[in-house]
Amino acid sequence: MKTKKLRISLVGRTNAGKSTLINRIVGEKISIQNKKINTTQDTIIGIRNIKESQLLFYDTPGSNFLKNLDSQSKKLKKNLWSGIDESDLILYLVDASSINTKFLFEQLEKINETKKKIIVAFNKTDLILNKKLLPIINKISNQFNIESFFTISAKKNIGIDDILNFLKKYTYPSKWEYLNDEITNKDDKFFLSELLRETLLTYLHKEIPYNISIRTTNFKELSKSDIKIKQKILIQEKRYKKIILGKKGSMIKKIREECQKKIKSVFKKKIHLYIELIT
Numbered sequence: 001m002k003t004k005k006l007r008i009s010l011v012g013r014t015n016a017g018k019s020t021l022i023n024r025i026v027g028e029k030i031s032i033q034n035k036k037i038n039t040t041q042d043t044i045i046g047i048r049n050i051k052e053s054q055l056l057f058y059d060t061p062g063s064n065f066l067k068n069l070d071s072q073s074k075k076l077k078k079n080l081w082s083g084i085d086e087s088d089l090i091l092y093l094v095d096a097s098s099i100n101t102k103f104l105f106e107q108l109e110k111i112n113e114t115k116k117k118i119i120v121a122f123n124k125t126d127l128i129l130n131k132k133l134l135p136i137i138n139k140i141s142n143q144f145n146i147e148s149f150f151t152i153s154a155k156k157n158i159g160i161d162d163i164l165n166f167l168k169k170y171t172y173p174s175k176w177e178y179l180n181d182e183i184t185n186k187d188d189k190f191f192l193s194e195l196l197r198e199t200l201l202t203y204l205h206k207e208i209p210y211n212i213s214i215r216t217t218n219f220k221e222l223s224k225s226d227i228k229i230k231q232k233i234l235i236q237e238k239r240y241k242k243i244i245l246g247k248k249g250s251m252i253k254k255i256r257e258e259c260q261k262k263i264k265s266v267f268k269k270k271i272h273l274y275i276e277l278i279t
């Protein structure tokens, strides 16, 4: 078989739905999603093979921090641009239910400088009428050279196949980078740590989830139906420990139970999860 590939970077403001879209395309959850900002921090690759073509989607961190200069933003920015650099084409995703025109044009201007091919997809169209988007689509196409526009809903699975069919036209002869059954570049331990981070984003407020790091230190199949997992939360500031523990340990208990449930729904096995807090 003559194999082909295409590398696509998913770029867009935080909360546009990039991770939701990549999970939809891959058909499994590989990237965590949350309504808080800057959920994705590393570049995660999602792989979808269609016949002879391998499509590689780079889920990048949300791009609303381009002007910030703190160290966290710098790290995210670096991961974003390396994702863009490695790709053949940019899929710019817009939250159609809350468009900030000024921001959108600034962003398009920036990515246009890369000289890469760009397609624009308006996501969350389950929340608005498509025809409301026509003026903005006209304005964008007057100013930029966009290959194509799409209106989709990652959550409701609308319009995704149209994008995939379109992207197939841009694939070029090449060896596949990943084996047929691989769906992501990240391993189980990374994904487990991400699931814990997703849980922390849900239960904790504001800055805490961004100021801790997580390691999954142990992943052991105890039997065909049981998995034992150990995770460590490394806390930089002591005051956060009290908050994560909660009254008589009630918060960490909730977090552990919720995370265990998430892991169970992915691995379809009984999970024995242990979480340790380290300051």
Ligand SMILES: Nc1nc2c(ncn2[C@@H]2O[C@H](COP(=O)(O)OP(=O)(O)OP(=O)(O)O)[C@@H](O)[C@H]2O)c(=O)[nH]1
Residues within 6 Å of the ligand: 012, 013, 014, 015, 016, 017, 018, 019, 020, 021, 032, 033, 034, 035, 036, 037, 038, 039, 040, 041, 060, 061, 062, 063, 123, 124, 125, 126, 127, 152, 153, 154, 155, 156
């Ligand atoms: N109604 C609706 N909500 C959506 C859709 N796609 C994503 N969302 C929601 O939008 C929120 C953000 O989704 P994410 O996939 O985490 O967004 P992201 O672009 O990866 O965000 P960052 O990682 O922070 O850059 C989540 O609460 C999703 O459930 C959609 O098509 N319709």
Ligand SMILES: [Mg+2]
Residues within 6 Å of the ligand: 018, 019, 020, 031, 032, 033, 039, 040, 059, 060, 061, 062
């Ligand atoms: Mg994301």
